Amino acid sequence: MAGRPNGADRLAQVHAWAAARAGDLGVPVTVRLLCDTAVSRLGVSGATVTMGITRGLPEMRCSTDMLGEHLAELQVTVGEGPSTDSWRAGGPVLAADLDSPEAQRRWPLFTPLAVEAGARALFAFPLVVGAIRGGMLTFHRVESGPLDQTALRNALAFARMALGLVLAEQAGLRDADDALPLHNPQLHQATGMVSAQLRVGVDEAFVRLRGHAFATGRPLAELAADVVARRVLFAPDQEAT
Numbered sequence: 001m002a003g004r005p006n007g008a009d010r011l012a013q014v015h016a017w018a019a020a021r022a023g024d025l026g027v028p029v030t031v032r033l034l035c036d037t038a039v040s041r042l043g044v045s046g047a048t049v050t051m052g053i054t055r056g057l058p059e060m061r062c063s064t065d066m067l068g069e070h071l072a073e074l075q076v077t078v079g080e081g082p083s084t085d086s087w088r089a090g091g092p093v094l095a096a097d098l099d100s101p102e103a104q105r106r107w108p109l110f111t112p113l114a115v116e117a118g119a120r121a122l123f124a125f126p127l128v129v130g131a132i133r134g135g136m137l138t139f140h141r142v143e144s145g146p147l148d149q150t151a152l153r154n155a156l157a158f159a160r161m162a163l164g165l166v167l168a169e170q171a172g173l174r175d176a177d178d179a180l181p182l183h184n185p186q187l188h189q190a191t192g193m194v195s196a197q198l199r200v201g202v203d204e205a206f207v208r209l210r211g212h213a214f215a216t217g218r219p220l221a222e223l224a225a226d227v228v229a230r231r232v233l234f235a236p237d238q239e240a241t
Contacts, residue, residue: 010157017041018161031165032062035137038158039064042151044123044139048072049162050083051135061135061166068140070117078109083138086124090133092156093124096146120144125155127163129211137162167210190224197234208234 018037022029035047048068049061063069075081085106086093095103098111098120114122121141127134137159139147147155187209195205209227212234213220226232 010153014157014161035064045142046140048138074113080107081110082122083124083136086126090126095122097144118142125159129207134163134166167214186224186228190227193227194234
């Protein structure tokens with residue numbers, strides 16, 4: 001009897017869903033396409049990706065509908081909400097019923113406005129790898145109700161792939177499945193060094209390398225050169241110094 005899918009299996013499944021949708025539409029896999037795929041697979045009404053906070057404000061990356069965009073703007077305006085809490089805590093925040101007394105107590109400014117706009121549930125997932133927080137993936141529903149366990153695990157996998165796509169775009173790669181660029185041997189060497197320093201596989205090491213480049217606003221090739229020259233070191237407890 002087969003066991004339940006693990007995190008790697010679920011991520012592979014999400015990749016397959018996105019690739020199939022991209023193939024049907026004849027388009028590349030993008031953050032927007034991934035959000036559309038998530039909506040169809042998770043039984044939610046919409047999905048929104050916002051990027052890292054700049055001057056206290058998140059940057060809207062994409063939203064599948066106007067309600068998602070409005071909910072993101074509301075949370076910025078009132079300074080509270082599931083996505084705001086998720087960003088601060090670095091973990092998922094799941095609000096299955098925005099009209100419940102619990103939600104109203106927790107977010108007294110946000111919930112009445114969100115409910116008035118038509119939202120009944122909001123599920124926020126930070127895009128994180130190690131100490132790097134790249135943004136937020138938020139799902140909303142127009143009816144109340146929790147994500148079941150399968151949908152929750154798949155949502156976490158969608159968040160992981162969304163982060164990969166964001167970092168790939170930042171690094172100038174085609175999509176999240178791109179391998180290490182063959183024309184830059186330093187990237188291979190730097191990835192191997194990060195793998196050894198963090199005691200993780202090379203795929204995870206490359207994600208960490210891209211994540212640090214994204215967070216610091218540096219070109220990936222420049223960061224790789226500093227890693228090779230040992231001007232930048234990755235440590236499990238400090239990510240990079």
